[in-house]
Amino acid sequence: MKKLLALALALAAPAALAESPRWGSFQFRLGSYRPNIDSEFPAGTTPYADLFGKGGTMLYQVEMARALASGYGTLELGVGVGYASKSAKGFVQGTTTRSGDNTSLRILPLTLALTYRLDLFASRFPLVPYARVALERYQWWVTSGGGSTSPGLPGLDSGTGATNGWSGALGLAFLLDFLDPTLAREMDRDIGINNTYLYVQAGKATVDDFGSRKSWDLSPDKSVTWSGGLLFVF
Amino acid sequence: MRTRVALLACLSGLAPALALGQAAGEVTITESSTSSQGGLSDRVINIAECNGTVSGDSVTLQWNLALPPNSLSAFYRIYATTGSCPDSGGLPTTGFHEISSAFQGITTQAGNWTTPINVRTDLVAPLGISCSAAATVTFCVLAFDTNTADAKVQSTFTAKGSIAVDTVAPGQPTSVSAASGDGALTVAWAAGSGTATTWLVTATGTATDNPTLACSGGGVLVSKSCSGSTTTSCRITGLTNDACYDVTVQGFSASQNPSPVSAAAAGVPRPMEDFWERYQSAGGRELGGCSGGAASGLALLALAALAPRLKRRRP
Numbered sequence: 001m002k003k004l005l006a007l008a009l010a011l012a013a014p015a016a017l018a019e020s021p022r023w024g025s026f027q028f029r030l031g032s033y034r035p036n037i038d039s040e041f042p043a044g045t046t047p048y049a050d051l052f053g054k055g056g057t058m059l060y061q062v063e064m065a066r067a068l069a070s071g072y073g074t075l076e077l078g079v080g081v082g083y084a085s086k087s088a089k090g091f092v093q094g095t096t097t098r099s100g101d102n103t104s105l106r107i108l109p110l111t112l113a114l115t116y117r118l119d120l121f122a123s124r125f126p127l128v129p130y131a132r133v134a135l136e137r138y139q140w141w142v143t144s145g146g147g148s149t150s151p152g153l154p155g156l157d158s159g160t161g162a163t164n165g166w167s168g169a170l171g172l173a174f175l176l177d178f179l180d181p182t183l184a185r186e187m188d189r190d191i192g193i194n195n196t197y198l199y200v201q202a203g204k205a206t207v208d209d210f211g212s213r214k215s216w217d218l219s220p221d222k223s224v225t226w227s228g229g230l231l232f233v234f
Numbered sequence: 235m236r237t238r239v240a241l242l243a244c245l246s247g248l249a250p251a252l253a254l255g256q257a258a259g260e261v262t263i264t265e266s267s268t269s270s271q272g273g274l275s276d277r278v279i280n281i282a283e284c285n286g287t288v289s290g291d292s293v294t295l296q297w298n299l300a301l302p303p304n305s306l307s308a309f310y311r312i313y314a315t316t317g318s319c320p321d322s323g324g325l326p327t328t329g330f331h332e333i334s335s336a337f338q339g340i341t342t343q344a345g346n347w348t349t350p351i352n353v354r355t356d357l358v359a360p361l362g363i364s365c366s367a368a369a370t371v372t373f374c375v376l377a378f379d380t381n382t383a384d385a386k387v388q389s390t391f392t393a394k395g396s397i398a399v400d401t402v403a404p405g406q407p408t409s410v411s412a413a414s415g416d417g418a419l420t421v422a423w424a425a426g427s428g429t430a431t432t433w434l435v436t437a438t439g440t441a442t443d444n445p446t447l448a449c450s451g452g453g454v455l456v457s458k459s460c461s462g463s464t465t466t467s468c469r470i471t472g473l474t475n476d477a478c479y480d481v482t483v484q485g486f487s488a489s490q491n492p493s494p495v496s497a498a499a500a501g502v503p504r505p506m507e508d509f510w511e512r513y514q515s516a517g518g519r520e521l522g523g524c525s526g527g528a529a530s531g532l533a534l535l536a537l538a539a540l541a542p543r544l545k546r547r548r549p
Contacts, residue, residue, distance in 0.1 A: 016336055036454070037513070037518075040518065040519055041516060041517075041518070045390075045516050045517075047366060047509065047512045047513045047515075047516045047518065048509070048513075050512065051509045052509070088509075090286065090416075090506040090508045090509070090512075091506065091507045091512065092414060092504045092505070092506060092507070093504065093505040093506060093507045094507075098412055099413070099416065099504065099507075100412075100413025100414050100415040100418070100419065100469075101414075101416055101418060101420065101469075101506045101508075102421035103508035103509045103510075104509075105509055135249040141508050142508060142510035143508070144238035144506065144508040144510075145415050145416040145417075145418060145469075145506050145508070146418065146469070146471060150508045150509070150510035152510055152511060152512060152514055152522065153511055153514045153515065156514055157521055157522040158522060159508070159509075159510030159522055160522060161520065161521075161522040163520075175461075197265075202540060213519060214519055214520070214521055215256060215520055216513075216519065216520035217518065
């Protein structure tokens, strides 16, 4: 009984220490991404796979969020930006022979996200579940041989645009402060970082201009995508 | 007592330096040639400058010596040597050549020799420098007392500076190939021996609409310089699609010493179909051409609000 009490007090100890005020959070996220562009075509027509193959590419994202409420967990509204790029040798026109020049699809996802983190008990139990929904706007452009934007076919628009959509995710964050509370307190005291989390999330995104028939589908080609990153609460 | 002895010993050690008063000064050397001439103003004499291929490559000298108060009746003499300026004073002991055709009277502590010293005729030839091996040319500036002239060199008032002779050229690039690009060729090669820091890629061809891999040579010439000691490919643009080009690569060392030109490889620029064009050719529904901007965020919010309605309208 005494041992249990001592353990409970030890776990409760970090919560008893004064923390700096919280403003919001900053995070880095990394995940695999392959746009579902070929889904609009009949079987056998796969312009994306023809050029770039079946593999995905890395999607890098950063996000800054402002805490809106923190009574029962933390509710945050954040903005984020990311980057993904896929390159390959183009085709010599009218052939299936690869050219010496590269062509790339580059995507800059812009995000407006609302996140709820159930961190009420984080100081005692280091696993924090969270949920987020977001509006997405993917700015994209396609480059041609010399790195300039593709001019497109004669009479059609050039290879640049933006596609809107939404996303949602459920995740689990591990409070790294739990591994070294002393270092965590020093980080708070020295640079104002209250907590540091390592997280993984399962997400779903639909980025096709909300079903527009004049838009391609930049949603991930998997129904559920996994990503992970580091979250700093400050 | 022991402390006083130590202090005296230290002071006695400083005495000669205090008496002589000066350490050797530094000669600042500026070089005149440019890269367009095959040289560089880099205080290094490369093979073109050494051989005299670069016309009129010259150096000028500047120095600063703190002279004794009563030395205004002195003058400078300037020597070039492949050896070194003797620390003990006096003239260089080996391979020296007097640069100054006339003495320069001393009026201030700072001195300069603004008459350009021709690298080929004033340094390389008189000093017997072989342009096939590395060497160093050192300039020794000596201050002489006017009254005693050559007989008494004021060795403690000597400035010196040096310029290197670097004639090492990189090896010939090999395995040159040219991959077709849109109005361009991506040229790849394997570096030869030594280190090249820049590469001159040249495409020579006939801009005709008759594609053939048997380039006739001659005709239009386009070149591009690519930098990087580890660079092994370069995209050369401004070419005509379906014309045939012979491409060659030549490496240059940091001192602009050129390698032999590589063997030629043939290449034919071809129009490229990029991803966007392939998507459009396949009948893709995305129109593109939408530009982002300050209103994009508001547009996104509006679209989100309309999303359920848009969904319902879909057939």
